[in-house]
Amino acid sequence: MSASEPTIPAAERRRAWRPFALALPALVLLLAVIGYPLLTIVVRSLSEPQWGLQNYVWFFSVPINLAVLQRTFVISAWVTLVCVVCAYPYAYLMTAVGPRVRLLLLLCVLIPFWVSGVVRTLSWVILLQDSGVINSILRSLGFGGVRLIRTQTGVVIGMAQVLLPFMILPLYSVMKGIDLKLVQAARSLGARPSRAFLTVYLPLSLPGVYAGAVIVFILALGFYITPALLGGPRSTMLSTLVQTQVLSLLQWGRGGAMGVVLLVTTFVLLALAAPVMRSRHRQAGRP
Amino acid sequence: MEMKPLTRVMLGLVCLLVAIWLVAPTLVVVPMSFNENKSLAFPPQGFSWQWYENFVTNPDWSNSFLNSLKVASIVAVVATVLGTLAAFGLDRMKARPANLLRMLMLTPMVVPGVVLAIGIYAVYLDTRLVGTLLGFVLAHTILALPFVLIAVSANLEVFDKRLETAAASLGANALTTFRTVTLPLIAPGVMSGLLFAFATSFDEIVVSLFITNPYLKTLPVQIFASITRDADPTVAAVGTILLCATTLLIGGGMLLLGRERKGAS
Numbered sequence: 400m401s402a403s404e405p406t407i408p409a410a411e412r413r414r415a416w417r418p419f420a421l422a423l424p425a426l427v428l429l430l431a432v433i434g435y436p437l438l439t440i441v442v443r444s445l446s447e448p449q450w451g452l453q454n455y456v457w458f459f460s461v462p463i464n465l466a467v468l469q470r471t472f473v474i475s476a477w478v479t480l481v482c483v484v485c486a487y488p489y490a491y492l493m494t495a496v497g498p499r500v501r502l503l504l505l506l507c508v509l510i511p512f513w514v515s516g517v518v519r520t521l522s523w524v525i526l527l528q529d530s531g532v533i534n535s536i537l538r539s540l541g542f543g544g545v546r547l548i549r550t551q552t553g554v555v556i557g558m559a560q561v562l563l564p565f566m567i568l569p570l571y572s573v574m575k576g577i578d579l580k581l582v583q584a585a586r587s588l589g590a591r592p593s594r595a596f597l598t599v600y601l602p603l604s605l606p607g608v609y610a611g612a613v614i615v616f617i618l619a620l621g622f623y624i625t626p627a628l629l630g631g632p633r634s635t636m637l638s639t640l641v642q643t644q645v646l647s648l649l650q651w652g653r654g655g656a657m658g659v660v661l662l663v664t665t666f667v668l669l670a671l672a673a674p675v676m677r678s679r680h681r682q683a684g685r686p
Numbered sequence: 687m688e689m690k691p692l693t694r695v696m697l698g699l700v701c702l703l704v705a706i707w708l709v710a711p712t713l714v715v716v717p718m719s720f721n722e723n724k725s726l727a728f729p730p731q732g733f734s735w736q737w738y739e740n741f742v743t744n745p746d747w748s749n750s751f752l753n754s755l756k757v758a759s760i761v762a763v764v765a766t767v768l769g770t771l772a773a774f775g776l777d778r779m780k781a782r783p784a785n786l787l788r789m790l791m792l793t794p795m796v797v798p799g800v801v802l803a804i805g806i807y808a809v810y811l812d813t814r815l816v817g818t819l820l821g822f823v824l825a826h827t828i829l830a831l832p833f834v835l836i837a838v839s840a841n842l843e844v845f846d847k848r849l850e851t852a853a854a855s856l857g858a859n860a861l862t863t864f865r866t867v868t869l870p871l872i873a874p875g876v877m878s879g880l881l882f883a884f885a886t887s888f889d890e891i892v893v894s895l896f897i898t899n900p901y902l903k904t905l906p907v908q909i910f911a912s913i914t915r916d917a918d919p920t921v922a923a924v925g926t927i928l929l930c931a932t933t934l935l936i937g938g939g940m941l942l943l944g945r946e947r948k949g950a951s
Contacts, residue, residue, distance in 0.1 A: 621798025
């Protein structure tokens with residue numbers, strides 16, 4: 400970038416601090432309102448009631464904590480799976496239709512972004528509750544009611560709807576770039592449509608699946624509002640447990656330790672996914 | 687890719703279902719808001735405006751709404767100014783430090799909400815910021831900042847820096863160049879950043895739930911409390927109002943954008 404501009408080294412050196420000065424206010428706020436609080440939580444998890452790893456030992460030795468940790472992963476995995484299955488055909492259709500229908504499909508994806516998250520969860524409460532829309536429709540059709548609210552199924556349905564756009568958008572951006580001539584080439588060489596899809600199109604679209612799945616899984620791990628309103632005691636996720644420890648039991652050390660586990664898991668997953676995502680960007684940037 | 691007719695129909699059907707799943711659930715709040723009974727059970731009975739009335743007259747609801755408006759307006763301005771400055775700074779840095787700082791500034795998007803919430807709550811308890819306007823503004827600003835940064839950075843990437851050089855060579859100082867050349871050209875990014883920042887703050891719930899107190903509640907906190915406490919259809923009325931407001935805003939924005947595009951071409 401700057402190599403193409405004719406610059407005088409001395410003037411450049413004098414001007415080099417300017418960009419940092421521009422970013423400084425945001426950076427200071429970031430360190431004060433994110434960095435310092437997170438540090439506080441780490442310190443408290445190690446120091447309350449006394450210094451040591453007791454809170455972490457407690458977390459990993461009490462069966463119910465491990466059960467909730469496992470459930471958090473299972474629910475997130477289910478949500479990710481539902482999102483992949485629903486988003487894949489949807490994103491594919493977006494690349495296959497004309498501009499007008501594409502705009503309509505895109506609007507359907509973006510509308511959930513615009514509607515308040517709490518209101519959306521409220522809608523799911525109204526839909527899924529025992530006296531809700533789904534159950535009253537089932538009853539009027541002559542079926543018995545099903546229990547959806549306060550179950551894991553209800554939580555997965557609600558979370559997947561909230562997170563689906565995060566799956567569709569990266570998938571669409573990858574699929575848009577796939578050269579369909581490659582599929583045609585496979586067909587002209589005698590591959591049946593299903594084989595051409597499985598051996599050519601699917602592998603080319605996998606980076607999008609991967610990127611979307613990582614985002615959805617990470618966001619799902621930290622979900623709080625939807626499980627709190629749609630779930631019951633048997634679908635508690637880690638976030639709710641953290642909240643109970645801190646607000647109800649005033650166990651900052653234990654709550655903090657759980658929070659740190661959640662935080663570290665998130666960043667480890669991100670770090671594992673980063674190299675793959677970066678290579679995807681490089682590919683996309685190639686003309 | 688060619689498909690058999692049956693595959694094509696199946697694909698269309700699946701996508702229709704997904705589209706309905708994405709859009710329709712939210713609309714359920716509309717019929718519920720006119721319920722005559724104090725219940726969220728389906729189907730609603732009768733017709734009444736009483737829950738809209740309650741929203742306007744009950745101070746619990748109207749105050750939380752005004753608080754949200756106040757916080758979100760301040761946050762939108764502060765986050766947009768800080769985010770735009772940072773986007774400029776990052777744009778003019780060398781690639782390596784810029785990427786590092788950008789990653790750092792986007793962390794609020796991936797840190798699990800509850801972890802951030804207990805951290806901020808702990809610090810606010812020590813600094814007496816719980817339930818204060820400043821506390822809400824600080825926390826929401828940091829959550830809104832990534833959206834401004836992304837929006838403005840995207841605009842800066844396609845911005846031709848030679849225009850600034852041209853302005854400078856014609857004798858404009860840095861401030862005049864920024865005001866008359868750069869800002870008008872990146873205005874769409876700044877505006878969408880402003881809108882995203884407002885929406886982020888207006889909708890923020892997880893951190894707000896922790897740093898709220900009876901004296902300062904925002905609308906999402908009030909909605910959450912109402913859902914967990916009783917089946918008050920006022921939440922459905924609020925949901926309907928928010929739904930209409932966003933639809934009008936987005937619809938108006940798209941019309942405006944469409945007209946501008948047409949005018950430009």
